[in-house]
Amino acid sequence: MVGLLKKYGINHKVPTAYHPQTNGQAEVSNREIKRILEKVVKPHRKDWSSKLGDALWAYRTAYKTPIGISPFWLVYGNACHLPVEREHKMYWAVKECNIGFGVGVERKLQSVELEEHRLEAYENSRLYKEKMKAVHNQHIKRREFRARELVLLYNSRLTLMPGKLRSRWEGPYRVEKAEPYGVYHLRHPSSPNIFKVNGHRLKLYHGEKMKSTKEVEVFLLKDAPEGEEN
Known part of the structure; x- marks a missing residue:
């Protein structure tokens, strides 16, 4: 197909009709039509096809705030x-x-x-x-992190079925570098690989315990012999 289009000098462009899920305006329109149908259909909701024409007419003739007029106009x-x-x-x-x-x-x-x-x-x-x-x-809310801080990363691709109660926050990861516009370089403490993420997917990690650099000696106090004063 690519060779055929190139032979006849045709520039094939993929519009939003190929991927209606990426068309935000279509999603908004479908949601509004769905709300209209919810108000006019019967309780058994099996007559939605007969009410669809009226719902489309109501949607197309209604005043739209973003454009200032109706689609019919x-x-x-x-x-x-x-x-x-x-x-x-x-x-x-x-x-x-x-x-x-x-x-x-x-x-x-x-x-x-x-x-x-x-x-x-x-x-x-x-x-x-x-x-x-x-x-x-x-x-x-602006989220700003500094270098060497520990953060948790939100995993949006986690499946729901295996481990339904599993948390979507992974980590902790260490911030290696902070760039403008909310871009951060992260690295797992057990891995040398560094990757970039958006700051909106991060939150501060508070689970690390403070490590003391000084050694503390512990002395056990024994009971003093009888007759001696402390």
């Missing part, structure tokens, strides 16, 4: 109306379009206006994401 250039209102406006549009020959100019103006709405929605989405990112970063 992005596609058609105006808000969604009831069938009676739509039919009335359709008759009015047919009557107006049959009056003169300026239909093409009006269509161009409508296309330009729709494009302006889409650009405005894109800008609102960008500003909304920046605002949410700033709020999220304010609640993140």
